[in-house]
Every structure is written in structure tokens, then in C-alpha cells.
Amino acid sequence: MLITFYGVRGSIPSPGPDTVKYGGNTPCVFVELENGQSVILDAGTGIRKLGKKLTDSDTTINILLSHSHWDHIQGYPFFAPIYQAGRQIRVYTGTASNHAQLCSLFDQMDGANFPVHADELPSNGRCILENVEQTLAEDGILVSRRHINHPGGGCAYRIEGDGTSCVYVTDNELDPPGRIVTTYDQWVEFCHGADALIHDAMYQEDDMPQKHGWGHSLLSQVRRLAVDAEVGCLVMFHHDPNRTDAEIDFIQADNNAFLKGLRTPTHCVCAAEGMQIRLAAPAASGTATITVS
Ligand SMILES: [Zn+2]
Ligand SMILES: [Zn+2]
Numbered sequence: 001m002l003i004t005f006y007g008v009r010g011s012i013p014s015p016g017p018d019t020v021k022y023g024g025n026t027p028c029v030f031v032e033l034e035n036g037q038s039v040i041l042d043a044g045t046g047i048r049k050l051g052k053k054l055t056d057s058d059t060t061i062n063i064l065l066s067h068s069h070w071d072h073i074q075g076y077p078f079f080a081p082i083y084q085a086g087r088q089i090r091v092y093t094g095t096a097s098n099h100a101q102l103c104s105l106f107d108q109m110d111g112a113n114f115p116v117h118a119d120e121l122p123s124n125g126r127c128i129l130e131n132v133e134q135t136l137a138e139d140g141i142l143v144s145r146r147h148i149n150h151p152g153g154g155c156a157y158r159i160e161g162d163g164t165s166c167v168y169v170t171d172n173e174l175d176p177p178g179r180i181v182t183t184y185d186q187w188v189e190f191c192h193g194a195d196a197l198i199h200d201a202m203y204q205e206d207d208m209p210q211k212h213g214w215g216h217s218l219l220s221q222v223r224r225l226a227v228d229a230e231v232g233c234l235v236m237f238h239h240d241p242n243r244t245d246a247e248i249d250f251i252q253a254d255n256n257a258f259l260k261g262l263r264t265p266t267h268c269v270c271a272a273e274g275m276q277i278r279l280a281a282p283a284a285s286g287t288a289t290i291t292v293s
Contacts, residue, residue: 001034001161001162001164001278002032002276003030003031003032003166003276003277003278004029004030004274004276005271006046006047006049006050007027007029007044008022008046008237008271009022009023009044009238010026010027010071010200010216010238011026013025013045013241014241014242018246019245021248021272022245022248022271022272023272025045025046025048025075026044026045026072027041027044027046027066027071027072028040028041028042028046028050028075029041029168031159033161033162035161037161038062039062039063039064039136039141039143039159040061040064041066041168042065043072043073043074043076043105044071045075045078046075047079048075048078048080051078051079055081055084058087060088061087061088061089062092062136062139063089063090064168065091065093066155066156066171067150067152067153067171068104068152072170073105076106077108081123082125083121083122086124087122090135091105091127091128092128092132092135092143093128093129106125106127109121133145140161141161143157143159144157144190146158146182146187146190147181148169148170148181149176149180149181150172150216151214153181156169156170156190158190162279162281163281163288164279164281164288165279167191167198169191169200170199170200171215172199172200172216172217173213173214174187174217174225175217175218176212178213187229188228188229191226191229192231193230193231194229194231194232195232195279195290196231196233196290197225197229197231197233197234199222199235200216200237201218201238201239201251202216202239202240203216204218204219216238219236222236223255223258223259226259226266227259227264231266232267232288233290234266234267234269235268235271236252236255236270252268252270265287269292275292277290277292278290
């Protein structure tokens with residue numbers, strides 16, 4: 001399994017001299033399997049660059065949306081394959097119950113917010129609302145889902161393939177005030193044993209209490225989850241738009257010092273645009289080989 005990051009920033013694109021190293025594009029992650037299948041996780045501004053690469057082929061494109069907040073859909077009108085005649089694009093959504101919300105991927109192309117209407121596109125894009133796991137499994141992609149703790153709702157995804165596993169949990173508050181959709185123990189279960197856990201790690205302690213309930217997690221909560229779920233590699237994701245490269249460098253070093261102190265095999269990287277993580281199954285029993293480049 002090969003994971004490539006095209007957008008890692010939360011909330012709003014944040015280009016500038018302080019974000020050169022980790023990047024300013026909003027969420028988009030590309031997961032490729034050895035059987036030739038692939039999925040795109042979210043359609044933030046990072047999907048624009050990925051789209052240029054995908055126009056070289058005519059395979060069906062699978063997009064798994066976590067939810068429909070702007071930063072996760074705003075790249076779609078600039079995704080080159082939507083302008084390819086007949087190109088098959090399947091958008092998999094969180095649940096059937098938020099159909100109206102999730103179709104905003106197309107609805108944002110309404111002539112007012114974007115000059116091209118979705119119904120004028122030459123490609124064949126459609127939302128898959130039901131039997132998501134079954135439909136993807138027929139294509140050789142094994143996916144399971146959990147509902148995120150986030151205003152408006154949405155889904156996290158676990159992808160299994162090539163004898164390895166990756167979990168994508170963005171825009172999720174591990175300890176939300178009020179109603180909890182998915183409990184901490186359920187997150188531990190969902191993420192358990194994953195080779196890579198990509199998790200929203202937007203806030204630090206000094207962001208609280210004013211941002212409690214905004215639907216994002218503290219760095220300290222996320223690394224605790226990674227340890228409790230015994231994941232191989234924790235990938236901190238959805239960086240705050242104000243977080244500078246120097247600050248993210250510090251976070252990564254601090255996390256790894258913390259994890260080393262616990263004598264856990266889990267290690268941490270902070271997601272950066274262009275970063276690739278290759279997961280390879282062990283030849284016999286044991287843990288997967290995780291290569292970050
Ligand atoms: Zn977001
Ligand atoms: Zn969100």
C-alpha cells in the first residue's frame with residue numbers, strides 16, 4: 001500500500017513562507033494498492049495536483065469523502081478528470097442520511113460559487129450512498145467506516161490491502177463536549193493494529209477551552225490513541241493553518257521523544273505535502289515495514 005499526501009492543512013489553504021515545508025493545501029490523500037485499485041481521501045485543494053497525474057489513465061476514480069466542510073470539497077472543481085469525457089468518478093459518502101450535505105461536492109458547482117455547472121461536466125460523476133463497503137469490495141478495496149465526532153457529522157475510513165492497513169480519521173474530536181457519536185474505546189478498537197493512523201491533530205492545550213466542541217483533537221489525545229491502539233505509525237494531519245513549519249518540526253520531535261519514553265514501537269510523523277508512506281506486509285508473522293519518504 002502506498003499513501004501519498006497532496007494536502008495536509010486544515011480549515012483553509014495557507015500558502016506562505018512559514019508553510020513551505022509541510023504545505024498549505026487542504027486535505028487530499030491518495031492510497032494505491034498493488035492490485036491497481038486506488039482511493040482518494042477527500043477533495044481539498046490538494047486534489048488539483050493529483051488530478052493532473054490521473055488524466056494519464058482512464059480508470060474509475062474512487063473518492064471517499066470524510067464530510068462536506070469547505071476544506072474537504074473545495075478542490076473538486078479544479079480536479080482535471082471531471083473535464084474528461086466519460087470519465088467514471090464515484091464519490092463515496094459518509095451515510096445515506098446526509099445525502100443532501102454530501103452532494104455538496106457537486107452542488108458547489110452551481111454557477112454562483114463556480115462558473116461551471118456540475119450538470120455541464122462531460123465526466124460521469126455520481127454519489128454512491130448505499131452499500132459503500134460492498135461496492136468497493138467488488139473493486140478489490142476493503143473499507144470500513146466509523147462516524148466522526150464533528151459538527152455536521154461524517155466518516156472515518158479504515159482501508160485494508162496488500163496485507164497492511166491504514167486508518168484515516170480527520171476532523172474528529174476524541175473528547176467532545178455533549179453527545180459522543182463514537183467513544184474513545186470505539187476509536188481504539190477501530191484503529192487497533194493499523195500500520196498507519198492518519199488523524200486530525202489540529203489543537204494544542206492552549207487552544208482550549210475556547211475551541212472545545214469545534215470538532216478537532218488535541219495533539220496529546222491523538223498520540224495517546226496511537227499508543228492505546230498499538231498502531232505502527234501515527235501521522236499527524238489537518239494542521240492548523242496558523243501552525244508554522246518550525247512549530248510542526250517541534251511537534252514531531254516532541255511526539256517521538258514522548259513515544260520513546262513509553263518504550264512503544266509506535267512512531268510519529270507530521271504529514272507533509274509530497275510525503276509518501278509505503279506499507280509492506282511482513283514476509284512471515286510480525287509487523288509491516290513502514291517507509292516514509
Ligand atoms: Zn477540515
Ligand atoms: Zn470539518
